[in-house]
Amino acid sequence: MKNINFNLYRYQILPTNRYFQGDLFGEITSIEDLIAKKNILFYEAIKSIKDWKIQNNSLLGFLVYNKNDFLLFRFAPKRTTKIENDNFEEEHLEDWPSIFIGIWNHPDKQIIAIQDRKKSFSHTKSVLKILTESINNALEQRQLSFYGEPIFHKEAFWNIIEEHDNKIQNIKFELITPNMANISQSLSDDVKNLAKLTNTAKTNIEIDSHDSSTLRVDKGIKQINDLVDYASEGGGNISIKIKGIKKRVQTANDIKQVEIAEVEISSDNINNIAESLKSILE
DSSP: OOOOEEEEEEEEEEEEEETTOSOOOOBBBBBBHHHHHHHHHHHHHHHOOOEEEEEEEEEEEEEEEETTTTTEEEEEEOOOEEEOOSOOOOEHHHHOOEEEEEEEOTTTTEEEEEEEEETTOOOOOHHHHHHHOOOOOOOOHHHEEEEEOOBBBBHHHHHHHHHTTTTTEEEEEEEEEEOOOHHHTTTTTTHHHHHHHHTTTTTEEEEOTTTSSSOOTTTTTTHHHHHHHHIIIEEEEEEEETTOOOOOEEGGGGGGGEEEOOOOOSTHHHHHHHHHHHHOOO
């Protein structure tokens, strides 16, 4: 029996403007109140989406499970398959290869698990882009923005550093402003406070060697470790410039993956799929 593989992403829900002037909406009367209720507003927004699309890409999307902050969607892109009929003529048939997407909307989790099925999408990042566009359209009137980043193995960063020792010229940390205490403990208060005080959504921290030299990076440097820890939990991406290699290396390419046993897909076992996926994410 084959397994169903899921790539893991973390999402964060941030105020569009921490210094918004004027009335907000409904019972939301302050930025503090908006942040406290962000997951409720996210849930309302995602349930309201009818059309999941970005530019010319669109998905059929249906919510098939909704219990205890865990939502399971079934999505399918439209594909066209060319066949040859019994008259030796070519025909084009519509195909809708579906995938499952789990969204754990607990404030301490905020995880998206996207099924990795090449027949549907070559990479789950393409799915995340569609989700991001559609969700942000729904959140706009609620003064919130959605940011999703891969959860990756932090060892991937250190493996790159060790493999290319004395060749690292530049490291760029692209961090989402944290609003999840359980993954942002490693970040210094200075970084967190600066982001909040300046209404920052993303913070870029870049270290660059002289052209004739390279960076010295090792696990004993606490500040580097802290940034890697936060980014690896879905707080952002790290890109690395290596001497002699034109293209930057991205840690986001080493996405964490989980798998559950493949079962016959039917309305009878949707609960099993959702509960198995949630259990393995705990």
